[in-house]
Amino acid sequence: MKTVVIVYRPDNIAKKNAVELAAWLKKKGIDVRSHPQQSIRxxxxxxxxxSMKKxxxxxxxxxxxTYLHAVRMLGGEKAPILxxxxxxxxxxxxxxxxxxxxxxxxxxxHRMEKRPRAMLEVKVQRDGKVISHATALNDVVIERGPFAQLISIAFYSEHHLAGEVKADGIVIASTTGSTAYNLAAGGPILHPDVRAIVVTPICPHSLTHRPIIFPDKQVLTFRLLNKEQRAFLAIDGQSGGDLHANDEVIISRAACDHYIxxxxSQNYFDLLREKLKFGERS
Known part of the structure; x- marks a missing residue:
């Protein structure tokens, strides 16, 4: 390996480790770089x-x-992340x-495994024009934000109406993101090798609305039903801007995968047990 980028959490302990790691790598003849918005030494x-391609x-x-911050920095390039x-x-x-x-x-x-993780492509379309375009590793969230009232959302699979929901919002998660906000909202855990996208309502005002799993080869479209309402878009926890009544949020599997x-020896179910106490009896 010739070029290694170090991205660290903005605190003293992480930066100290970044400085020490950079010095250790440079002694091995490796070209060490920092995140564009960070300084190591x-x-x-x-x-x-x-230079990201290199x-x-x-x-x-x-x-x-911090990991998701590094994924955004890569901008779809195939460098793996440790x-x-x-x-x-x-x-x-x-x-x-x-x-x-x-x-x-x-x-x-070269003794570590490089495993692909599917990403989501997100487009916001207004009056027939794409006004924003991004990718997400974890999830896309449409939420009511600071407003007290629930929002009404219709969602479509390949232009066919899949459902309408009145809720605080809706989470659209990749398999990787299924253990994040999706799980907290009552959605299922998806194994990362499954080719799927899960849609989970957040606090729906109904007993009949449940998470739905779609094949990731399908294109999903989301629209606000009430012309007087506004909503907010979050992409991997970062603001994706305001949504108006006529906007369409179009989500599909991205052409590029992320590599972790x-x-x-690591096993996904061991990770679930270690991090989430999955399957443990109280």
Whole structure:
């Protein structure tokens, strides 16, 4: 590997680890770069978007929020990410801080598994024109924001009406994001190898609305039903702007996958038990 980018959580402990890791990598002759909006040391250059294609590896020191920040930085490029947990839950950053150097060594020796994760493509269309375009690793959320009233949303699969829901909002999650907001809203856990998108209402005002799993080859469209209402769009926890009554949110599987690095011995169900206490009896 020639070029490694380090992205760290903005706190003193994570930055200290970033400085030490950068020095360790440079001794091995590796070109170390930082996130465009971060600084590790004066002798560490910041990565630029034009150089992103040449990146061989991204190392994240932080939690899942920092990991998603690094995914946005990549902008669809195929460099894999090694996530080292310095946050709380750390479902994406599953490598323990104590195992940082052993995991990086295994990565440099090509002994880690590079596993693809499906991403979502998100388009907002207004009056027939696309006004925003983004990708998400975890989820897309349409929510009522600070307004007290519920919002009414219709959603379509391949232009066929799939349902209408009155709720605080709706979560559209990838398999990776199924263990995030989707799970908290009562949605199912999807194994990352499943080719699916799950749609889960947030606090629906009905006993009949339940999460729905769609094949990820289908295009899903979401519209507000009430012309007087407004809603807000969040993409992987970041603001995606306001939504008006005539807007369409169009979601499909992205053409590019994301690549996550894991030890060959790691198992998804072990991760569920470790992080979420899945299957444990109280």
């Amino acid at each position: 004066p002798n560490i250059k910041k990565i630029h978007q034009a 990146t061989d590896l991204v190392i994240v020191l932080g939690g899942d929020g 996530g080292v947990n310095m946050g709380s839950l750390g479902f994406l950053t599953e490598t323990r801080k104590e195992d940082l150097y052993s995991a990086v060594t295994m990565t440099l020796e 690095l894991r030890k060959p």
